[in-house]
Amino acid sequence: MVEVIPKQIKDVWDSWNIRGMVILSLSLQTILIFLSPSRKRTPNKFLIFLLWSSYLLADLSANFAVALIAKNQGKDPKPDDPPQDKKLLALWAPFLLLHLGGPDTITAFSLEDNALWNRHFLGLVFQALAGVYVVIQSLPNVLWVIILLLFIAGTSKYLERTIALYLASSDKYRGSMLQTSSSAFDYTEQPDNLDMDSIIASEMYMKEHRRQLKPPKLMIPNRKLTHLEILQYGFFFFNNFKSLMVNNIFSLELRDESMAFFRAPKLQDEEALRIMEAELDFIYEGLYTKGAVLHSWVGLVSRFISLGSLLSAFTIYHYRHNKIQEFHNADIVITYTLFLVGIALDVMSLYIFMVSDWTIAMLSTLKDDFERIPSRKDRILDWVLGLKRPKWKWQTCREEHKQEVLNTPFLLRRWTGSITMFNFITYSMNADTERIHNPRGGTFQLLWKTLLCPFSYVTSVHSEPLTKELWSFVFYELQEKSQILDSLENTTTKSSARKDWASSHTQIQIADHEMLLRYITDLDYDHSLLIWHIATELCYQEKDSAKEKCDNSEYHTNRKISKMLSDYMMYLLIMQPKLMSEVAGIGKIRFRDTLAEADRLFKKMRIENSRYVKFASGVILSVDTSIEPRDVKGNHSKSVLFEASSLAKELQRLERDFGQDKWKTLSKVWLEFLFHAASHCDATTRMELLSKGGEFINFVWLQMSHFGLGD
Structure with missing residues (x-):
């Protein structure tokens, strides 16, 4: 009797474990399908953690539940069990295979999951075998038709996921981009002593020759684009520039088409931003969801089979008589839940599929005539996309100047729409961050501080909404750089333009100021960035000194742009080391030493308990830097605090002395920092950021690529 009771308890425990794991697996699928689309819209760490844990537990819970069902099938039935109850538990095994197929909105949590597509394929084989083993144990089974239909549905969905992972793997992308060479120039027929000038001349000839033989097929806009045309152009560039995702090059024809399009006088900067948004969204869908599979004939056939099998199985089960006599009531309820929730999730996935940008882009094609009257279908699609367009809102800054900022509703966003900022001086003083824009209003911020005052809540990292002025500044500067680069006479001249990390164009602009130029040409990227960042903040904290002859509006615009880019680049350097690994150098060591020197200075001046950034900036500027800081500290410290002070004074x-707008100079310099980082940032991390809300640097990198800029 002592031995029987524990066994009975164990059997009951195992039975409820099965039910619990099945419900857990279904719940995790529900969480993933509804919350996973939000990760491209926000970098919220709690959401990312929830999705990460759900993604991992989804597979584990399904596998564990199948193991428990298989174990349960090998046991003798209890006297009080309904006659067919174990047969019903066997029905749950293919349901778990259906869950392992995953929702359409997420296939990979990270890029590494795509690289392991073959492991997922092996998992499909073993999971299917485990399900077959469970069913064989349950034979003869009166539910075998339903089980067979569910096996078809589950295998189909699992196969969709495996194919999606394979298509998103970097090897597949590289393979799809490989093309045979179209060069008609045979170098083997040239003399051995062929010089570089001849090679350059032949390359320029082939370039011009290709342009003559293959004129650009992409129509250049001559008017404002419709919402549908913006999406179509984004889809066109996505399909033709996929190789950028794996750092491959693309043909000169494609580059010339792209350059001609984005240089078109009628193309507005906002339209270019929206095209970039659409293109990056297609990249995200291709890398992290089933988008590429579902929008192919394989995906359509698979989804028809899967949903059809699921509905057929439910119909047969629902109309089966004597269920109450054959099965436990709890198991009947769980089975109905599995069917109904599974069908509901599939219908929801179908709806998401139907209204997705990918579907809309495939239902329409780019017109070769802008004057053609759009069809009724195109007008309907354009209206639908108009509901999802980015929204801009006028906001008043702290200096009482109004700016248009991106304010798209959360559920309609394609990315976070903001720029994350980190400031050295604010961080060194443990001070509250002073926002440039305050979307929630001063009253809300005051209330927030009051509620959190007991916890001494201080944040060093915050986000500012993207301003239209900043994007316009970036876009037209890239447009100008592209035209300058294209006008250079030969490849040698082009390569010499990037001898240092900053372009010769910017160096020429400040060539008359040798004291400024040496902080660019004589220093490494990370060294220079930290100096210019601190100097920018020191100038920003000083009272505005716009001269009468300066355009007051332009002055304040350049001031805000410089501040935003300065703090953004500092955030990337310190908080995104993987992204900046190719240009960061010993940036973290310089940051640490500079932080230590600032701490010593504040303690010496007895302001360590102050959080007044403006006062601290004045203290740094008050230090005598007539002797070169590097001569004083030597090689014992990598601190750049007083070098930055010298630059700010200059x-x-x-x-003051020459009447020139310092913010115009600073804004140009910060664009160089941004452009250099965008063209040298780590490619894998760049793609990973798309699943964490995206980054502004992704847009800059993609726009540079379309202008034929970058390395």
């Missing part, structure tokens, strides 16, 4: 002297 910028102030530039404005």
Whole structure:
């Protein structure tokens, strides 16, 4: 009797474990399908953690549940069990295979999951075998028709996921981009002593020759684009520039088409931004969801088979008589739940599929005539996309100047729509961040601080909404750079333009100011960035000193742009080391030493308990830097605090003595920092950021690529 009771308890425990794991697996699928689309819209760490844990537990819970069902099938039935109850539990095994297929909105949590597509395929084989083993144990089974239909549905969905992972793997992308060479120039027929000038001349000839033989097929806009045309162009560039995702090159014809399109005088900067948004969204869908599979004939056939099999199985089960006599009531309820929730999730996936940008792009094609009257279908699609367009909102900054900022509703966003900022001086003083824009209003912020005051809540990292002025500044500067680069006479001249990390164009702009130029040409990227960042903040904290002859609006615009780019680049350097690994150098060591020197200075001046950034900036500027800081500290410290102070003083002297706008200079310099980082950032991390809300640098990198810029 002592031995029987524990066994009975164990049997009951195992039975409820099965039910619990099946419900858990279904719940995780529900979480993933509804919440996973949000990860491209926000970098919220709680959401990312929830999705990560759900993604991992989804497979584990399904596998564990199948193991429990298989174990349960090998046991003798209890006297009080309904006659066919174990047969019903065997029905749950293919349901779990259906869950392992995963929702359409997420196939990979990270890019590494795509690389392991073959492991998922092996998992499909073993999971199917485990399901077959469970069913064989349950034979003869009166539910075998339903089980067979569910096996078809589950295998179909699992196969969809495996194919999606395979298509998103980097090897597949590289393979799909390989093309035979179209060069008609045979180098083997040239003399051995062929010089570089001849090679350059032949390359230029072939380039011009290709342009003559293959004129650009992409129509250049001559008017404002419709919502549908913006999406179509984004889809066109996505399909033709896929190789950018794996750092492959693309043909000169494609590059010339892209350059001609984005240089078109009628193309507006906002339209270019929206095209980039659409293109990056297609990249995200291709890398992290079933989008590429579902929008192919294989995916359509698979989804028809899967949903049809599921509905057929439910119909047969629902109309089966004597269920109450054959099965436990709890198991009947769980089975109905599995069917109904599974069908509901499939219908929801179908709806998401039907209204997705990918579907809309495939239902329409780019027109070769802008004057043609759009069809009724195109007008309907354009209206639908109009509901999803980005929204802009006028906001008043702290300086009482109004700016248009991106304010798209959360569920309609294709990315986070903001720029994350980190400031050295604010961080060094443990001070509250002073926002440039305050979307929630001063009252809300005051209430928030009051509620969290007991916890001494201080944040060093915050986000600012993307401003239309900043994007316009970036876009037209890239457009100008592209035209300058294209006008250079030969490849040698082009390569010499990037001898240093900053372009010769920017160096020429400040060539008359040797004291400024040496902080660019003589320093490494990370060294220079930290100096210019601190100097920018020191100037920003000073009272505005716009000269009468300066355009007041332009002055304040350049001031905000410089501040935003300065803090953004500092955030990337310190908080995104993987992304900046190719340009970061010893940036973290310089940051640490500079932080230590700032701490010593604040303690010496007895302001360590102050959080007044403006006062601290004045203290740094008050230090005598007539002797070169590097001569004083030597190689014992990598601190750049007083080098930055010297640079800030030189910028102030530039404005005070020569009447030049220091913020115009600073904005140009910060664009160089941004452009250099965008063209040298780590490719894998760049793609990973798309699943964490995206980054502004992704847009800059993609726009540079379309302008034929970058390395």
